Amino acid sequence: MKSREFPQLGREVSEIGFGAWAIGGTWGEVSEEDARAALHTALDEGVTFIDTADVYGDGRSEKIIGSVLKERSETPVVATKLGRRLDPHVPEGFTPENMEGFVDRSLSNLGVETLDLVQLHCPPTEVYYMPEVFGTMDDLVSKGKLRHYGVSVEKVEEGLKAIEYPNVASVQIIYNMFRQRPADLFLPRAREKGVAVIVRVPLASGLLTGKMTRETTFAEDDHRTFNREGAAFDKGETFAGVPFETALEAVEDLKAVLPGDLPMAQAALKWILMNDAVTVAIPGAKSPDQARSNAGASEAADLPGDVMAAVREIYDTKIAPHVHQRW
Template sequence: MSMEQRPLGRTGADVSVIGLGTWQLGGDWGDVSEDDAAEVLDAALDAGVTLLDTADVYGDGRSEERIRKALAGRAGGVGGQGRAIDRPFVATKAGRRADPFEAGQYTKENLRSWIDRSRRNLGVDTLDLVQLHCPPPAVYSDQRVYDALDEFVETGAIAAYGVSVESVAEGLTALEHPGVATIQVILNIFRRKPLEELLPVAQRAGVGILARVPLASGLLTGKYDESTTFAADDHRNFNRNGEAFDVGETFAGVPFEVGVEAAREVAAIAGDDVSTAAFALRWVIDQLGVTTVIPGARNVDQVRGNVAAASLPSLTDSQLSDLERLYDERIRASVHDRW
């Protein structure tokens, strides 16, 4: 099945406008079995998804390994510089294995170790894309880190590199370094700040944008209410106040009750003929400068619901203005100045 493809920044690859984020297939979202993970990956690839986003810390490598197994039975498999057009593009991340989690841990030796581990997990000689995984802020301006990554490109361990950021300021700092091919950032109806400066600067620089947390950890599916609960091992339970990592990764930093109420308004703006999730994903796809949006999925139905956004028409001017008003009135105060 075909889907709109867009150039992924300086990587030289074209990828589907809807990718698959695979944090759910590793951990921190409740249990996802081996069989369920395989079905999710197969459904996404069969539906035309050509970009898979993972990380070495998702389930301590489980997500990467599940991707390797899913691709092993498909023609061509996966492999960096020699990657054929029909092979999915696999973007992974490195750096959150740093212990302690400090900028000084981002040495060439540690980066090489993390990258080599991902190569083994994914079963490839060359990784398509390695993204610095929301490192300590000082790392984004450390030229030694970029020099090491440039060397890994030259030696063929990685084909390209990018950064995953928490804040717009971090993204702008990374854009000062010409080797950066992509930036991954939280972008959704409830997190609009990247539209103001980061996306336009990245677009002018020819840098790809991977939009993550596009459904605000499920808030923008419109399926939650104030009484919804989550499993003990689900970050939507244990990280609501940033106890484990940046709170912006959980519900996009929006207080749960505020988000639930605002999501009801999003559903009303979307109307009865389209799912709230697909509507929210279409909004992201249509933002100037976005290459691909990477929603996660725990089951095949979620995959199909996400992919449906690629064939939706663009939002109307009236819907866009209603969403902007909703953001200004209900959400902006919680998130805009923090990231």
């Protein structure tokens, strides 16, 4: 497993991390046994960055992570998030009292005295224009409840605004073969400022594994069933915001240009890692096999220039009209 610098943390992390949304909920049924096994396997494979949130399974994801890490000698970076527990989820809810309450709950769930990294969890855009919210995060650092903080954003605009705040250590953003806009401006700007980039939805909710068909179905409690049009949260989180049928057609085009000796999921992850502004990609895993496959992308050969160009052409012609200006 290769590592990359996470500048403000003062350490390196594995370039493939573990996204712990799926072991929390809204990805269909995942038993605690399978969730624990997937996380153990990821750690065995050299993963040193875990991403979770307080709302993943209403704390289930954080609790599983805390339990597993008590059985291990490693000390990976564990990043969690706050803010989505607000109901309504509005800027006025980001008060010092609410934010500290969320942090205290995550401290309890994870069973630690200090959180490594806490991210604002896709807050309303207005929050990025509220310095007092970032001041509250500074205060929580001063209190010793967290070491660093960052943001998880929906839009490039939000990421560009967030990195104007000097103590924002990281920005989590969707970036994959179906969501290429961050590479145009945001990723170079983040690199210039020494801000880590955490890439979520790297496989477009499983589309970029190449294993889905028009007949593929999902459980009722899987967001790939109920959030395709953004009924529960931003539709960009589900299939990267690309209409399912359109995405399936593009996947077939991608299969024709990607290296035939590399599983498509690994090729999709490698495509992300080809950009050196990326710090860590965080694919999810619901089983040891998935965790092992994800980790294997780190050692895969770089994608040739003609392949990268072909992927961009497919994006420009089939995908960009649906997503490029929206996020």
